[in-house]
Every structure is written in C-alpha cells, then in structure tokens.
Amino acid sequence: MRIYLGAAPGVGKTYAMLCEGKRRLERGTDVVVGYVETHGRAKTAALLEGLEVVPRAVRPYRGTEFTELDVPAVIARRPGVALVDELAHTNVPGSANEKRWQDVEELLDAGIDVVSTVNVQHLDSVNDVVERITGVPQRETVPDEVVRRADQVELVDMAPEALRRRMAHGNVYAPEKIDAALGNYFRVGNLTALRELALLWLADKVDDQLGRYRADHDIRGTWEARERVVVALTGGPEGDTLIRRAARVADRSKGADLLAVHVARSDGLTDASPANLARQRALAESLGGSYHQVVGSNVPDALLDFARGVNATQLVLGASRRGRVAQLFSRGVGVTTTAHSGAIDVHLVTHEETNQGRRWKALRSVWGVPARRRGAGFLLAALGLPLLTLLLDHVRGPVSLTSDILLFQAAVIGVALVGGLYPALFAAVAGSLLLNWFFTPPLHTFTVHDPEALLQLLVYVVVGVTVSTIVDVTARRSREAGQARADAEVLSTLAGDILRGEHGGVAPAGRTGPGALAGIMERLRETYALTSVTLLERDPDAPATPGATRDPGRWTIVASVGGEPCTSPDAGESDVLVDDSLALVLRGRTLPASDRRLLEAFAAQAAVALRHQRLAEAAEQVPPLAAADRMRTALLNAVSHDLRTPLASAKAAVESLRSPDVVWSLEDQDELAATAAESLDRLDRLVANLLDMSRLQAGSLGMALRPVAVEDAVPRALGDLGDAAAAGVEIRVPDGLPELVADPALLERVLVNLIANALRHNPPGRPVLVTASALADRLELRVIDRGPGIPPADRDRVFEPFQRLGDRDNHTGVGLGLALSRGLAEAMAGSIEIEETPGGGLTMVLTLPAAPDRAAAPAGTRDRGER
The missing domain is CATH 3.30.450 (Beta-Lactamase)
Structure with missing residues (x-):
C-alpha cells in the first residue's frame, strides 16, 4: 500500500495518486480506478482519461442514492493496482464495512496493491489537536496504525501561501466558497500548523522505519539523522540540574528528543533515592522527555548500550561526586563513558555535589559490621590467641611450627567471621608476634634466624589479611543483599496491595x-x-x-x-x-x-x-462541567428561538394597535390584544420553567408541603390549560381517595406539563385520560394518551432538559416540561415514571406520598365516582 499524505485539502493528493497510476500503467501494470473524487477540478478529472474505472456500488439511504467503492467488483476484476481515494471516508450505512480503510484492507488481503490518499487532520492521534487549531471538528478518522502499516507514505507538500493562491484562482473550491474558506479554515496560521503536524507525523514514521532497518542489519553505530539527547540519572540530588541542562541542549535542536535513563545495578545493591528518581521522572516528562530504567552490572557499558540502542547523538552526565583521592584509583563513570562513547557527544556537567565524596557511606563501609560484633571479635582475639598459645606451648613436642601457623590461621578466620575485618587484622598481627616469640627459634625473641620460618610467618600474615578481607566483604555483601531482599519484599507487598x-x-x-x-x-x-x-x-x-x-x-x-x-x-x-x-x-x-x-x-x-x-x-468534576456546558449550549440554542417568538408576536400585536395608519375594528383590536396576551403568557411560562429549573439545580426551590385533595388539584390544572384543552381530557378520579402531600402550586405545574404533553401527542378525536389510585402509603396519578409512544431506549431521554423527542410541532417550547416535572416531583418526595399504554400510547405515572393523618377508604365502584 502506498499513501499520499497531505496537510490540507487541495494540496494535490488525488492529482499525485492519478499521476502515479498513469506512470504504472505506462510501465505495463494493470491499474484500475476503484474510487476517485475529483471535486469538480478539471485538471484532476483530465487525468482519469485512459484509466479503467470500476463502476461504483449504489447505496440507497433515506430516500437518496449514494455511490461507494464496490469492493467485490474490484476483487473480481483482480487488477495489479487499485486507486482508492479518501482513505478516512465513512461509508453509507448498510455497506459491508463502516470505513473505507476497511475496504482497502479487503483489497490488500486479496493480493491487490492499493494507492490511496489521506489528510493529516483525519489521523486519530492528531484529530483533537487539529480541532483546537482550526476550530473545525473532523468526524471522519482513520487509525494511525493503518497508515503506519503502509509500505510507502509520501508527503504531498505545499506552502500555505501557494495553497491559498490555488484557492483564489478557483482550483480547489467553487467561487462562492472561496472567501469563506480563506477566512476560516485556510488561514495562513492554520495551514502552517497543519503542515508542521504532517511533517512531524511523517518524521516519526520515517524514524520507525530507520529503527527497524538498523535492527534488521545489526547496525549499532550512531546515525545522526535526528538529535536525541540522553541524560544519565544516578538517583542523586544533582539529577534535577542534569535534566534541565539536557533539556536546554535538546531545545537548541528543534524537534530533538529528550530521554532520561537510570542504570540500576543487576545485583540490586544501589544507593539511588526512589524519591529523587520519582521527582526527576516527573520533571523529565514535564519537559517533554521520557524516562527509562535499564539494568546492568557495568554502568558505563549499560549506559552506552542504551544510548546506541536509541540512536542517541548526545549524552549528558554529571561530574563525579567522588573525592579527589578516590578518583586517583578509579576513573569513574563519566570519564570511562567518555572514553568509549565513540560518535556520541558527551557533556560532563558540574553540580553542587561535585567532588563532595560520600563520607558517611565510606565510613559505614569501613566498619562493615555492627559495633557489638566488632567488640566481640576484638574480645575473641584478645582471649582466644593467648589461650591457643598456652595450649600449643603445652604440647610443643608433637606439633610443628607449620601446624602452629595453621592453627593460628584458623583462629584469625574465626575472628574475621565474628568481628569483621579490623578484629581479624588485629588477630593476624598479634598472632604473628606470638608465633615469633613462643614458637620460632630463637624462642622468646623477635629475631628469626631461619629464612624458611620467616617466610612462613610472612605468608601467615598475608593469608590472614587476605582471608579476613574476603570474609568481611562477603559478610557485608550478604547483609546488603539480605537488606535489599527485605526491602524488595516490602515494596513488592506494597505494590501488590496498590495494584489489587x-x-x-x-x-x-x-x-x-x-x-x-x-x-x-x-x-x-x-x-x-x-x-x-x-x-x-x-x-x-x-x-x-x-x-x-x-x-x-x-x-x-x-x-x-x-x-x-x-x-x-x-x-x-x-x-x-x-x-x-x-x-x-x-x-x-x-x-x-x-x-x-x-x-x-x-x-x-x-x-x-x-x-x-x-x-x-479533578476528573470527577469533568462530566458535571461537560453536562452543564451541554445544557448551557442547548439552552442558548432553544431559548434563542423560543424567547424571540412570543416576544415578536406580542410586539407585532402591540405595534399594530398603536399604529396611526390603520383603524382597527373592535373585533380586530380584541384579536390583537388576545394575541399579545397569549404570547406574553407563553413567555411567562417559559421564563417560569427556566427559573424553576435553575432553582432545582441549585437546590434553592422553596416548597410548602401540605395535604392536597386529588379531586381539587386536577381541575385546577385543566383550568390553567384553558377550555379548549380541557375539552380533550377525561378525568376518572374515584371517591374516597386519601389526600396526598405536595405543594399545591408545584403539583399544579406538574399536572399541567404532563397533560399538555399528552395532548400534544394524542391523536385528534380521542381524549386524554387522567386517573388516580391509592397504593399503600402512596397515591398514583396516571395521564394516559393514545399517541405513538416512545421506544424503551429513549424513555429516560425525555426527562433530560431541552429534549423534544417525536414532537409533531418542534417549534414551541424548549423541552423543559418533563424535565422540570420530574424534578418537581422528586423535590416533593415523589417520582414520575413512563409506562406503555395497552393498545398503544404512553402513560405518565406521577407517584406522591399520601397524607399520614387520613387512611385510604375502599375504592368501591369506580364508575360511580367518575367525574
């Protein structure tokens, strides 16, 4: 698959695709046009001449016929190459695939090469960025991975000024659309930003291709195709300085990558501070970089392996924290890394910790073991060696000098195991003196006449010191490993608790x-x-x-x-x-x-x-804010029309009455006055609904709850609707119902909204039925219509503000009635639910608490109490 990527419409993607098709046709390749959209551009349409075009599939949708790519026809034709325009296109509902890129995948699976086009704004990863830049949402998108999988992606580039000239000459859009396009989407700033997005996205894909090529060919050297700055972190306090310095180095090269890396020792024994690393990771990411951690026994080698693996061009290291004396015996990580860096430039950055050394750590490493064990080691040497001397002196005859030295050697090792290095050194020196005084001729002097005996004593001291050092280091490493293992277990348990x-x-x-x-x-x-x-x-x-x-x-x-x-x-x-x-x-x-x-x-x-x-x-606050924003938008959209309509009617009626140019009859005057009054009443109801809804949402709606008789509340609601509306309502309220607890005015508002909604949807000639019944400690009022009803999936939506589902007259009201009614009912400890009317229609069920001081009487025969 080959894809032509453009920064904006009109840069020439389709033209380039057709030119490529022509070139392949001239080379003898079997090329067909699967789908090309010329948008009325004459030069683009002229390139279709000589190319075989596969007829499109016709798809009917909502009374209109649309044409789409006919995938089965192209597969049946089995060309070598198919030209398919607009990869991100969404197919007409009813097509086999939702998106055209899915059609293209079918062609590829069938063994057909495809040449296609796409604009950068249709890529999923930058879709939201494009919307923020241009203010225009892009609803048709294609996954980035689909484009990345293409064998070739070629950028069709054009300077913003050149593209605007093309548009001004009429080569992109029709003349009536040119001015609007140049003043909105196709501004120079927008086009420049889109061009940069396309270039950066393509650079990332090229970078991926380069990485795969280097890996396939085992290329380990640095190719300076793109600047990458790696900063090495030790977990020390100097890391913040290094990251900021590396970020400045990266900023000097536009588009350079910043990578922070920490090398953890493979034995797990490290003095890195987790708190410092966590803070430095956040700092690196806040500066646009990424954080990595690698494991290695040799820090310079591991660091350089990582840098070469990511094709880094520059490496930022901190100057050594070790003291000057320590640097005489070891070059350190910085100097060693610089010596073996090859083509990678190394920056050694000084900081506050440079040459400060690690005094406390060095002091701890000298002693190695706790003070109690050191004291026990010195005590064992001070008591054990004299006792061993007395014992060997008592059995002087059968035991040779060599055996004496071996026994003292064993004693030194025992002291090393108990007290560590320094008690063992003390034991080795003291043991050599005792051996010389008591067992080496001439006795009771520190003079040694026999060269062999002198050699034995020297070897004893050297072996004693060496073994003591090895034993001490091994014991220290064992303790450190044990401590590290304990720390790891604690951290593992902690991480497990958090993850679970x-x-x-x-x-x-x-x-x-x-x-x-x-x-x-x-x-x-x-x-x-x-x-x-x-x-x-x-x-x-x-x-x-x-x-x-x-x-x-x-x-x-x-x-x-x-x-x-x-x-x-x-x-x-x-x-x-x-x-x-x-x-x-x-x-x-x-x-x-x-x-x-x-x-x-x-x-x-x-x-x-x-x-x-x-x-x-903070994330929990987003949905309510988004909902409030949607409600505000819906309110503005709805009220912008519904506030003006009654105002305009009332104003027109009043101005007509005041006009000196026309003499109105009394009947005309009454009609105009009635029109103005009706319009103002509509406006008053609208404003009241809006105010009540805002009070409900703010929790500041005042109520006066008291017992209310159902047989009084329903007629009052019909009176507010007017005689014409009341004539279309049949009330069946049985005698003996208990009173309900409600605010009379709010209850009347709820009933008015429910009955008005039922009348709006009820078919002509059939009355709306209002019934009531008692159920335990609740009263249910039902408003029943025989209208088209509401699908179960949409029943909750009708109670959302500014919803007017299925209204035959969608030009009156802002869709607040049912939302306000439910809110008022819930404020009075009641509810409103929707039921399906048997035989068709909708039933609104208003449930409110019954008054506690009156028991419900038996309903008796309902027909007798109908009114």
Missing part, C-alpha cells in the same frame, strides 16, 4: 485521607512499628520566610494513620521531604539511616497516590 486495590477508594477505619494513600501509610506504620505516620503539605506559593520552613503554621495535614498526627516535620522522630511542598513525618521511634532509602520509596509512593487521588477528583 486493597486500600483503594475509601480510607480504612481510624484513618484520614484517600484510601490508597492511607493504605500506603498504614503499611509503613506496620513495617516499622510506628505510633503514627502523617503526610503534611505546604503551600509552594507561600512567601518564603528564613528559618520558618518547618513552622507548624505553614503545614496542613493531608492524611494520617495511627495515633495523634504530627503538625510539622519537627513534631516526629523522623521525616522525609518528598519535594518542596510534601513531607512524610514518622512518630514512634527513630529509624536508622540504613532504612532511609526504603522510607524515601514509601514517600514517593505516597506522593504518587496523592497525585492520582487529586487527578481522579
């Missing part, structure tokens, strides 16, 4: 805050046996006062679990600042620094849960 929704929706008992957020905080409290966990928020726009950032008055409690919540970060034993405005405060016990990383992960999850909760709350 165990804490979603409603906050658990005894907690405040959204359900998912409270669940995360409760998991944190349980994990570390805390008294309370509180999430605080500070207004980021509040003026900064030096020394007052932790003032309780600047913080508000977002959510809390456990005991008494904290009111400021200083109120707890530990706190984690998620960002400038959020802080997670813990009370109950002071947590060690080794748990800081996991606390930051909990804090990051809590911030994400809070953000999602607020987005959900």
Whole structure:
C-alpha cells in the first residue's frame, strides 16, 4: 500500500495518486480506478482519461442514492493496482464495512496493491489537536496504525501561501466558497500548523522505519539523522540540574528528543533515592522527555548500550561526586563513558555535589559490621590467641611450627567471621608476634634466624589479611543483599496491595485521607512499628520566610494513620521531604539511616497516590462541567428561538394597535390584544420553567408541603390549560381517595406539563385520560394518551432538559416540561415514571406520598365516582 499524505485539502493528493497510476500503467501494470473524487477540478478529472474505472456500488439511504467503492467488483476484476481515494471516508450505512480503510484492507488481503490518499487532520492521534487549531471538528478518522502499516507514505507538500493562491484562482473550491474558506479554515496560521503536524507525523514514521532497518542489519553505530539527547540519572540530588541542562541542549535542536535513563545495578545493591528518581521522572516528562530504567552490572557499558540502542547523538552526565583521592584509583563513570562513547557527544556537567565524596557511606563501609560484633571479635582475639598459645606451648613436642601457623590461621578466620575485618587484622598481627616469640627459634625473641620460618610467618600474615578481607566483604555483601531482599519484599507487598486495590477508594477505619494513600501509610506504620505516620503539605506559593520552613503554621495535614498526627516535620522522630511542598513525618521511634532509602520509596509512593487521588477528583468534576456546558449550549440554542417568538408576536400585536395608519375594528383590536396576551403568557411560562429549573439545580426551590385533595388539584390544572384543552381530557378520579402531600402550586405545574404533553401527542378525536389510585402509603396519578409512544431506549431521554423527542410541532417550547416535572416531583418526595399504554400510547405515572393523618377508604365502584 502506498499513501499520499497531505496537510490540507487541495494540496494535490488525488492529482499525485492519478499521476502515479498513469506512470504504472505506462510501465505495463494493470491499474484500475476503484474510487476517485475529483471535486469538480478539471485538471484532476483530465487525468482519469485512459484509466479503467470500476463502476461504483449504489447505496440507497433515506430516500437518496449514494455511490461507494464496490469492493467485490474490484476483487473480481483482480487488477495489479487499485486507486482508492479518501482513505478516512465513512461509508453509507448498510455497506459491508463502516470505513473505507476497511475496504482497502479487503483489497490488500486479496493480493491487490492499493494507492490511496489521506489528510493529516483525519489521523486519530492528531484529530483533537487539529480541532483546537482550526476550530473545525473532523468526524471522519482513520487509525494511525493503518497508515503506519503502509509500505510507502509520501508527503504531498505545499506552502500555505501557494495553497491559498490555488484557492483564489478557483482550483480547489467553487467561487462562492472561496472567501469563506480563506477566512476560516485556510488561514495562513492554520495551514502552517497543519503542515508542521504532517511533517512531524511523517518524521516519526520515517524514524520507525530507520529503527527497524538498523535492527534488521545489526547496525549499532550512531546515525545522526535526528538529535536525541540522553541524560544519565544516578538517583542523586544533582539529577534535577542534569535534566534541565539536557533539556536546554535538546531545545537548541528543534524537534530533538529528550530521554532520561537510570542504570540500576543487576545485583540490586544501589544507593539511588526512589524519591529523587520519582521527582526527576516527573520533571523529565514535564519537559517533554521520557524516562527509562535499564539494568546492568557495568554502568558505563549499560549506559552506552542504551544510548546506541536509541540512536542517541548526545549524552549528558554529571561530574563525579567522588573525592579527589578516590578518583586517583578509579576513573569513574563519566570519564570511562567518555572514553568509549565513540560518535556520541558527551557533556560532563558540574553540580553542587561535585567532588563532595560520600563520607558517611565510606565510613559505614569501613566498619562493615555492627559495633557489638566488632567488640566481640576484638574480645575473641584478645582471649582466644593467648589461650591457643598456652595450649600449643603445652604440647610443643608433637606439633610443628607449620601446624602452629595453621592453627593460628584458623583462629584469625574465626575472628574475621565474628568481628569483621579490623578484629581479624588485629588477630593476624598479634598472632604473628606470638608465633615469633613462643614458637620460632630463637624462642622468646623477635629475631628469626631461619629464612624458611620467616617466610612462613610472612605468608601467615598475608593469608590472614587476605582471608579476613574476603570474609568481611562477603559478610557485608550478604547483609546488603539480605537488606535489599527485605526491602524488595516490602515494596513488592506494597505494590501488590496498590495494584489489587486493597486500600483503594475509601480510607480504612481510624484513618484520614484517600484510601490508597492511607493504605500506603498504614503499611509503613506496620513495617516499622510506628505510633503514627502523617503526610503534611505546604503551600509552594507561600512567601518564603528564613528559618520558618518547618513552622507548624505553614503545614496542613493531608492524611494520617495511627495515633495523634504530627503538625510539622519537627513534631516526629523522623521525616522525609518528598519535594518542596510534601513531607512524610514518622512518630514512634527513630529509624536508622540504613532504612532511609526504603522510607524515601514509601514517600514517593505516597506522593504518587496523592497525585492520582487529586487527578481522579479533578476528573470527577469533568462530566458535571461537560453536562452543564451541554445544557448551557442547548439552552442558548432553544431559548434563542423560543424567547424571540412570543416576544415578536406580542410586539407585532402591540405595534399594530398603536399604529396611526390603520383603524382597527373592535373585533380586530380584541384579536390583537388576545394575541399579545397569549404570547406574553407563553413567555411567562417559559421564563417560569427556566427559573424553576435553575432553582432545582441549585437546590434553592422553596416548597410548602401540605395535604392536597386529588379531586381539587386536577381541575385546577385543566383550568390553567384553558377550555379548549380541557375539552380533550377525561378525568376518572374515584371517591374516597386519601389526600396526598405536595405543594399545591408545584403539583399544579406538574399536572399541567404532563397533560399538555399528552395532548400534544394524542391523536385528534380521542381524549386524554387522567386517573388516580391509592397504593399503600402512596397515591398514583396516571395521564394516559393514545399517541405513538416512545421506544424503551429513549424513555429516560425525555426527562433530560431541552429534549423534544417525536414532537409533531418542534417549534414551541424548549423541552423543559418533563424535565422540570420530574424534578418537581422528586423535590416533593415523589417520582414520575413512563409506562406503555395497552393498545398503544404512553402513560405518565406521577407517584406522591399520601397524607399520614387520613387512611385510604375502599375504592368501591369506580364508575360511580367518575367525574
């Protein structure tokens, strides 16, 4: 499939498609025209000469005949190439496929090559963007994937000024449409934006094709066809600076991609801060970039593999945080990456953490084991070595010097297992001195005459130090792996709870805050046996006062679990600042620094849960606002006509009466006055309905509920309708019915609307029937007509404002009657439902509560009480 993509109508897509068909025909290819729309353009129509055209299929629809692509006829003809215009076209209802692109897929499946056309505004992914730019909605769309699957997509481009000249010369639209088109859709700004959208969309497709080609041919080198800036994140605080610097680098190249990547070590042992990474991910995405995470044991190699995989042209790294002494022994990630980057440009960015080192982490790595175990190791060395010396001195004869050294070596390893590296080093040095003094000739001196004995002592010290170091490193890694595994289990459980929704929706008992957020905080409290966990928020726009950032008055409690919540970060034993405005405060016990990383992960999850909760709350506001907007639009559309009509009639009648040029008879004067009064009455009812509907929606409608007799309410409603309307209504209300509880005026309004609606739909010569009956503690009034009825699927719609389904006279009223009636009935603790009238028609059932102080009497014979 080959597709000609255009930025707007009139750029020459169909012309290019027909030219391609002509070229293929001249080369001997069997080409037919499946469907081409020339839009009356003479030069385009001239290209059809010499091309075989497959007759179109004729589809009748609503009394009119339409023509569509005849897919079976094209398949039966089996050409080599079929030309099919307007890929996004929607077929006439009744066609085999809803969309023309589905017809094209049938042709492709049949082995027929297709050449087609489409405009960028019809692509699903940019349809809404085009509407915002041009103000014109595009209802015919085609999925992007259909166009992306095409073997070839060619852009038919034209400068906006050139396209406007084509239109002005009459080469695109008929003369009567030119001025409107040039002043609206075809403005220079619109065309420029559409052209850029088409170019960018096509660039993305070309980029996909290039990526597939490089992958198929195993090309790993960088092709600088498009700028891509990759920024490497370590999870440290300097990441924000790097992202902003990389974004500025990307902005210098229009259309450059920004990719942030974090390399996680494959052993899971990392000092990256989850809170920093979460914040930096949000920052990268807010700047138009994307976030990625890869796993690798060698950070420079993993980073370069990722950069080459995405065909990056530039790489942004932070300068090393290690101290100058540490850099003497290892070049570091930045220098190593730069040395092996090849064609990728590397930017080493300085920041606040440069050359600051990691003193606390280095101190922890020196000691390695807890103080209690170190003390036990030193004690074991101080007591065990003298005891071993006494034992070996007692059995000096049978045991050689070599055996003595091996036994002391075993003692050193035991000390290393218990106390770590430094107690083992102490044991190795002390053991060498004891061996030299007590067991190496000459005894009781530190002099060694035998070179072999000296070599044995030196090997003992070297082996002791080496083994101690290996044992200590292994023990430290084992502890770190165990801690990482425990952290991973906690985070896995937390993620599982969130995904399963165990804490979603409603906050658990005894907690405040959204359900998912409270669940995360409760998991944190349980994990570390805390008294309370509180999430605080500070207004980021509040003026900064030096020394007052932790003032309780600047913080508000977002959510809390456990005991008494904290009111400021200083109120707890530990706190984690998620960002400038959020802080997670813990009370109950002071947590060690080794748990800081996991606390930051909990804090990051809590911030994400809070953000999602607020987005959900904002999303919940969208449907009511959209509904209000639709109602406002419908109101304007309806009222614009229905307010003017009675006003115009009344004004015309009054001006006619006041006209000095005409002498009206008394009958004419009465008729004009009656017309003005009737029009003003219609206007008064319309305004009253609108006001009552607005009061209902605002919840401010005043009511005076009291017992009302049905036999009094129905006649009053007929009186408001007038004698002519009342003549078409038959009332059957039995005697002995209890009174109902309602506001008399509102009840009368409801009955007037229901009866007027029934009269409007009832066939001439047949009366509308009004009946009433008691059912338990409710009264039901039925308004029955014999009209066409309403399909069950549309029955709820008639109670929506501004709906006039099936009205024979669609020029009177704004469709508020039934909506207002239901609202008034519900305000009086009643309801209105729709039932089908047996034999055809519609029955409106008004149900209201019966007065509690009067019992319903037996109905008796209904015919006797009819009136």
